[in-house]
Amino acid sequence: MSAKTTIVTGITGQDGQMAARLLLEKGYRVIGTSRSGRGPTGLDVPVVAWDLIDPSVIEGLLQTEQPQELYNFAAFSSGAGMYDRPLEIGDINGLAVGRILEAIRAASPHTRFAQASSSELFGLAQQTPQNESTPFRPRSPYGAAKLYAHAMIDIYRERYGVFACSAILYNHESPLRGPAFVTRKIARAAAEAKVGRLERLSLGNLEARRDWGYAGDSVEAMWRMLQAEAPADYVVATGRTHSVRDLCACAFGHVGLDYRSFVTEDPDAFRAAEPVEIVGDAGKAARVLGWLPKVGFEEMVRMMVHAELRAIEDQGAPTR
Incomplete structure (x- = not known):
């Protein structure tokens, strides 16, 4: 065939x-x-x-x-x-x-x-x-x-x-995510902080939550x-939400750093809040298709940070 x-x-x-x-x-x-x-x-x-x-x-x-x-x-x-x-x-x-x-x-x-x-x-x-x-x-x-x-x-x-x-x-998200997305920005910033290249990362509302x-x-x-x-x-969807703060803590924690030493909030970059939490119920996909997410939030973030560290190493900057 x-x-x-x-x-x-x-x-x-x-x-x-x-x-x-x-x-x-x-x-x-x-x-x-x-x-x-x-x-x-x-x-x-x-x-x-x-x-x-x-x-x-x-x-x-x-x-x-x-x-x-x-x-x-x-x-x-x-x-x-x-x-x-x-x-x-x-x-x-x-x-x-x-x-x-x-x-x-x-x-x-x-x-x-x-x-x-x-x-x-x-x-x-x-x-x-x-x-x-x-x-x-x-x-x-x-x-x-x-x-x-x-x-x-x-x-x-x-x-x-x-x-x-x-x-x-x-x-x-994944390591292939475009550089304009907040997940990629944070993963890149954590890797740059690890090699001493980052002073500050300015983000919007750290309490914003996403599935x-x-x-x-x-x-x-x-x-x-x-x-x-x-x-x-x-x-x-995963059926669970995490905040941007959670994402920062996970990404910087993966390289042994405290995100609070690097990340600041910019009120001008805040997006309007949703009236209710945007989180998906993928029960139909589970029942009909047998689909369940395999990669959890922390593993995904670590994967992205690791990819950024490899990219920096390929550019010739040693990690600490």
Whole structure:
């Protein structure tokens, strides 16, 4: 039997890389897309240039390759930038998903589709924890665009019979996380403090809490969604929250330091607080898919700090 073929959009990002590696380990033939047409370092897979605007590119790729599965990770990131460039966010994070679904319907209707959605769908949630039945109340252009994509998945599933799933992902991290994210900033700062390079790290509200999981666990959940008998949407979360202060204590503690000697709060960087705690109930994923997170919070943070220490050592700076 020939290997399954899958397309991974946004293959240069954290989730795209993690998904590609998982799928290669499972024996898939992986094809990636990125804006530049270049793939990440160390990942030897063909990559097609696609900016998510021109539908003919993805339709042509689907027509030619007839993949069994497609995973969409191409999007503007969340975090501090989710209010920037709202029209572009709407196009890339929302309308582009409609383009993919329509291309699947037209060119490769057997292809199973997994969308990396977001807990930002819930936004100003009125209940905690959140599950698949919790009403959506996005509060940012990012969340609104993701909600459009989520609705289109439901429409194409019900109207056209496309096997499409939305993974409502809560915060998920790894050493591949981009440098603008607070988890990566803290991991990098802890490593730099260890080698004597850091004086201060200024952050927003240290009491802000997030449901932080490991990106590798999140992409495995998405893979399991596409192996299920029927398509559905799933919350993917750990069910536990930790504060930014917890993250700092764990990261700096891993290198034998007290974060309080390095980290300060900047009130100007505070984000508006949620009315209730944003924490996910992934019970449906556990029941239907047999999915449970494997990597805990402390292990994930240590993994990130260790990767930053290795990067510093590779640059020639000795650790103490």
